[in-house]
Amino acid sequence: MPTLARFDHVTRRFGQVLAVDDVSLTIESGTILGLLGPNAAGKTTLISLLEGLRRPSSGTVELFGGSPADYRNRQRLGSTPQETALPSTLRVGEVIDFVSKHFENPLPKAAVAEEFGLGDLLKRQTGALSGGQKRRLSVALAFVGQPELVLLDEPTTGLDVDARRTLWDALRRQHERGATVVVTSHYLEEIEALAQRVVVMGQGRILADDTLPAILAQVGLRQVRLTSDEADRIGRLPGVVRQELTGDGTTTFYVQDSDAMIVELVRSGIRFTGLTVRGATLEEAFLTLTEPKPQSQAEVVR
Amino acid sequence: MSTLSLTFVHARYNLIETARIPVALIGSLVFPALALLFFVVPQRTVADNPDFATQAVVSLAVFAIMSNSLFSFGLNIAENREKPWDPYLRTLPAPGLARVFAQVFSTGTLGVAAIIPVIVIGGLFTAASASLPHILLGLVALSVGALPFMLIGICIGYALSAKAAIAVVQVVMFALAFAGGLFLPPVLFADWLNTLSKFLPSRQARELVIWAVQGGTLEPWVWIGVVVWTALMLGLALFLFRRDEGHRFR
Known part of the structure; x- marks a missing residue:
């Protein structure tokens, strides 16, 4: 499996705050990787390092073998804006056109609209969309460029059950078409529905990195x-x-x-x-992961 | 995708966004023309003298494009940095330079639109006169002379929060306008102020456009000044743009 992205002993500080603490992680092609953790665990910072929005304080981040800060390496990367961020005066179709002009081989607008249920909304200004519609558009933008690696930061937070399932189905179909997906969430349910490999983060560190069943046994x-x-x-x-x-x-x-x-x-x-x-809530379950057990204590000492 | 084509893509959508809020358009298009109507047209000693009137129209055209550039760049960028759409744009495969140039193009287009009423009012209600080729040459000179203002606006936008940017833009704008001879002609300046004035991009832009419209000799300090300001501010804008990523957290 080719490596799409790699974190090598990456640390990111913001003043006194240690947002990402010595993380090493390799993202291979073909999986849906769930990044699970409570708020402020460092998930979003990790994603933003991969998007080239931030640079690590130490360590290296690699995207398609190069630096994420170089825009050419982001040609095969798809990411989403926060749904509150969409420019309210632009129409849905215009936003999709605008994003697709950045990519060499974009999906046709009609295909994007159909996949994410935006067909009737193309002429609507984004400011007039409902929360769920905005979220669908935001997630759709990540797939417009037919990327190999897609980063989704809390894609369905705040959506009702139906809207969430619709979006999950679309994500699974896109994954079957060959996109590798990294999805962050603080909902176990979401990770359970999508992910094959799960990385659990807490306080900027990776607490566990395993298959979905193995993680479920630990945090479910x-x-x-x-x-x-x-x-x-x-x-x-x-x-x-x-x-x-x-x-x-x-x-x-x-x-x-x-x-x-x-x-x-x-x-x-x-x-x-x-x-x-x-x-048990996920936060409660995380406590069982963060509480040092005898063997993990030995690792810390080492 | 080439940097140039992405520049036009970004510029086009910047303009569409602005055009959908008509109040913003009216504000930047009408204000300079009103300034000409209120400050120059009633002063007949200036308005009836072809030389003075033409220079006054040029000065206000420079002021129009300067305030347009400073405000729209400084405030838009400072505001956009506080909105989450901007970080998303930075994850797209577009070089930083394309986005800087796009902002130059879109505001430049609006700026040029803003000075058309200034020229029309100047032609109708004052003795200002220039041939069409000279006016066109003047527009070219104006857009060259505007580059430093746009870049100063960009620097303010990337260096400050939106609230701070409003205050700083106003101070910078009026300081440059007065000291650059855009409100009072430099012939009325004391020697020291005249010397200082020659180092300012507003004075340089004024002289550049007057030279393009009225002819005469172009002093070297004018074009050297424009080139130096543009290069310095472009470098600073790129530096601030790249440094900016480190400031956005919490």
């Missing part, structure tokens, strides 16, 4: 909360990743499979009251 956690005198025994049941004492006397357990865990809990005969189960 559920919270089981209950009151019991034997909390430590429950904590040793299979599938419990982490436990913490909550202020009101209950204990919260983070588990990979809550159904199996509760079956085990009932079988063990441990007495408990006030059982509730809910999905």
